[in-house]
Amino acid sequence: MSINLTLLIVMGVLYACGIYLILERSLTRVLLGLMLLANATNILILAAGGYAGLAPLFNKATDSHEYNDPLPQALILTSIVISFAVTAFMLGIIYRTWSLARQDDIQDDVEDRRVARTPSFDAEDDAAVPVETSEFPLPHAEPAAPDDTGATVPAGATHMPAAAAAAEEKPGRRAPGTTAGPTGGEE
Amino acid sequence: MNIASLAPLAVVLPIFGSALTFLLIRHSRTQRAVSVGLLSLTLLLECWLLASVWEGGTAAVNIGGWLPPWGIVMVVDQFSSLMLVVSSAVSLAVLIYATGQGMTDGDEDAPVSIFHPTYLILVAGVSNAFLTGDLFNLYVGFEILLTASYVLMTLGGTGPRIRAGVTYVVVSVVSSVLFLIAIAMIYASTGTITMADLAIKLAELDPGTQALLHVLLLVAFGIKAAVFPLSFWLPDSYPTAPAPVTAVFAGLLTKVGVYALVRTETLLFPGDSLNTPLMVVALLTMVVGILGAIAQSDIKRLLSFTLVSHIGYMVFGLAMSSVAGLGAAVYYVAHHITIQTSLFLVTGLIERRGGSSSIDRLGGLARLSPLLALLFFVPAMNLAGIPPFSGFLGKLGLMQAGLQLGTPLAVVLVVGGVVTSLLTLLAVARVWNRAFWRKPEDAEYPDPVLQSGGKTGVLPATMVGPTAGLVAFGVALTVFAGPLFHVADQSATDMLGRSSYIQAVLGENAPVPGTTAHRESALPSEPEQLDTTAQAVAK
Incomplete structure (x- = not known):
């Protein structure tokens, strides 16, 4: 053996x-x-x-090591x-x-890609709150329009306009002219 | 006759129920009644089993009358029976929830009618994995529950579910192959696969072989339990399944992996050889998992990441290999099964009421549905470990055990555990702030269902009922923390001592290898101290 x-x-x-x-x-x-x-x-x-050994069918004549x-x-x-x-x-x-x-390949997790593209700036949590200086605020105080201020926020290694960052929060949509997120924009 | 000899019924009943419900596939009402009835029966039986081993006393059943180490053996001890009761209670709640969902939505036809047979097979697999005392039978138990879970994961066969299912199936099969390789090598080196027999024979191998087998088993079970470097598949695949399926997966499947890890570490390889790597892995699991959770905007994905993160706590308790640490880990497993499942069930309700599970699309649910808010708030705070809930007690037990151990790494892990707990609070508070507290019109992209006041109006009682029941069960874990911690500590003492397990299987005269000295010295006075703390907080 x-x-x-x-x-x-x-x-x-x-x-x-x-x-x-x-x-x-x-x-x-x-x-x-x-x-x-x-x-x-x-x-x-x-x-x-x-x-390898004999088939394990009990037989008195066979030694136990041969099975x-x-x-x-x-x-x-x-x-x-x-x-x-x-x-x-x-x-x-x-x-x-x-x-x-119609394809035989493993597909990407769409939600995962989206989260990877999300900038660290979060429109709700991180946007600067407009400071109210007047003691008697005007009833129609103009909201800060992010498009006009030209404010930028850090997004990974680059900076991007605050408006574009807010737009990128939108699932499945991308603001025109937005730079890719921190991990690149592969779809 | 000993009650423990009824233990195989915990596996047989669900399989029988599965066959029966499969025959009744055209009679959905009878099918529901049969599956809920049989699962309740199983739960009662398991409560009975737990009561019979409550004060210690491990029992073994030889299947088919084959004596160990030749036949398959089932072992009922405190840990396995506690896991059985908690898992069956949770699966019963989820089954009623799913039945309620199916009834309300009126999807009485195939393929959803396949749900009941498959679900019962899943429960049978989980029970088998918890009960078995045979390494290959553990593999079979894993395969039973995994095969059922493949079907449940891809139920309906929609695009996202199939995509997620592929990842899940491939990863699970690879981990199973690794487990099988480990079994083959263990058989080649010891000539047995009965775990009690292995406990004696593995110690006689040379350290190199032992380390190889140990690592193989840990990697195989680590994939199933979603321990950090091997956890990538979980947040990818769980969130796409139907809500009740995700809930039961989150509650049970990873915990079966944790259970197997506990058995490996305590019964098969009791030494301290791999405790340091396990601790590092536990820390990484906690921190990396929770950092992932914070980035998510979908509640299901967020909860999947917290699931990964909190597996770290259990591995931490396991890696300490002291009675206090292991006992706290046992309690934490029971707590986490309940809480994580109820959170996923609540998410299913949120999705129903608000039309979405993305926190960018939700708002104002606290006013729209105060009951839903309560059902989310209690387990969420429980998960984050806010006193006086069971999450706090479990974490407190782990922290105390870590500080008692006192090594620098253990202290780092205690700090990591506190940070993870805080970050969990941050993650769930973010959900709370957005989905529940702000006005619906403040949502970034409010879901149409949210604005129209909910497509279903009121939530069906058959879905709210089990969720509320499970939340109440989570609260009960807090109220009865004293006796539960007592059982957990006792089972930890038994597992680390090993003698009761080995002697229950191989008979009174079996040689029990000696335990290491530092573990014996860690035995006295710790259980009582932990007990009194838990009781004091529970009051």
């Missing part, structure tokens, strides 16, 4: 390919990668069972069933992605 080197090499190759594939952006390749990883792990469990260890094979069966279910579900999701968006 000896260690099955072929099995170990196959396992290593499967792991390498699997890890390479799950790092791709294409969903189908990710799925293939996950399947390879699951199968590589099954081989690892098989290898964990030790040397194969049945437990890892039971574990592999369970793990095959589980990875089968997950693969089927992933296929469903990939098909659904394709029928919804």
Whole structure:
């Protein structure tokens, strides 16, 4: 009895390919990668069972060391069933992605991108409150128009007009001429 | 007959209910009655289990009569039964909430009718993970709950949910593969996967192998528990799911990961070898998570980030590996399951009443719906750790344990914990100020639903009821903090001592490896001290 080197090499190759594939952006390749990883792990469990031996059917004439260890094979069966279910579900999701968006790539989280673009200036929390100097305020006191003041606020490394910063708070909209946020404006 | 031998029913009942509700897929009213009834039955059974182990006493059930270490074993101790009761109570509340939502919206047809069977499978998976004493069965429990969660996450199959589902599924599968690799390596090096047996045999391996297995398990469970460098997937995927689904995910799934981390650290690898990295990771989880929360304008996303952040507290309590720290962590897990779930449920109500969950589009909810404001305010303050709520008690317990430990890193973590608590307060106060206190017309982009006075008018009682019940349950955790802390400390003592767990599984004569000296010296007088503090504050 000896260690099955072929099995170990196959396992290593499967792991390498699997890890390479799950790092791709294409969903189908990710799925293939996950399947390879699951199968590589099954081989690892098989290898964990030790040397190859006889089928574990009790026979008085056989010495107990000649049997194969049945437990890892039971574990592999369970793990095959589980990875089968997950693969089927992933296929469903990939098909659904394709029928919804006509693409096979992992898509960005839109809300996350929006939060990343949000300037540190917050129109409600951080805007300068107009100082009322008069003791008797005029009933129609003119509100400070940010467009005319030309005030700028720091936005990341650059400065941007306060009006534009306020406009950028708007979900999904962008004021014309606005500079990109701190992390750049990739959509 | 020992009550504990009924423990497998906590897994079997929901699975049976799932099959039954699947058959009743065309009879939605019967389906609802069956699922709520069976889950209530499970909850009663688990309360019974908790009562039977309340004063200590760990019990083990051998499935199918196979003796350990060959067969699968289920272990009922104080920690697992406490987790079972809290998780089932929370899932029952969420189930009633979801049923109420489904009934009001009239979506009686497929695919929402698949909700009940899947949900019960999820509950079965969670119960299995809490009960099992077998490492591979723990993996199976994880897979049961994860597979159910994939379906729930992508319920309805809309664009954003599918996008979020892809990330979630891929990350979960990778963590499961890591866990499976760890199991294979553990089996290769020890020849067993029964956790009690492993507790004895892992200690005999050479330190290098031990460290490898330990780190593999920690990384696998760390992904599931959303501990900082491995938490990126959570705020990306949770917020897009339907409100009740997000609520139950936030409450339960990460906590199953935390539970597994606790078992790894206390039962399998009790040494202090990785406590320092765990503490650093806990600090980063707390601070980075909460900084993320402050940047968000969507309440669901904000809550997802606070969820990540507060996992840090539990890891902190775990990393101290003292009775006081672990006991506080156990209490904190129970508190956090309840509070985080009720906050997500309230967010579902906010979305319903205000038309949106973005704080830029909300305003004036305190006047429009005072009940909603109350339901948000209590758990929000609880989460931020304002006295006298349970969040404060749990954090106080952790701080005391940290100061008792007294190492510089522990003190840094205590400071980090206080800062995180304050920043949590800032985050929820921001929601409060914008969504509840300002006038509706002050909202940046007021939602049409808000201005028209709500599309549904009054909120359905079947949704408000469970939410209020869960908020009340959170308050009850405060009122009964004394006895709860007592149980938490006892379970921490048991877990760190390990002997009751190992002997319950392997029999009275099992050899119990000795615990380290500093842990024994940390035992006396701390539980009582923490107890009296908790009781004093609870009064």
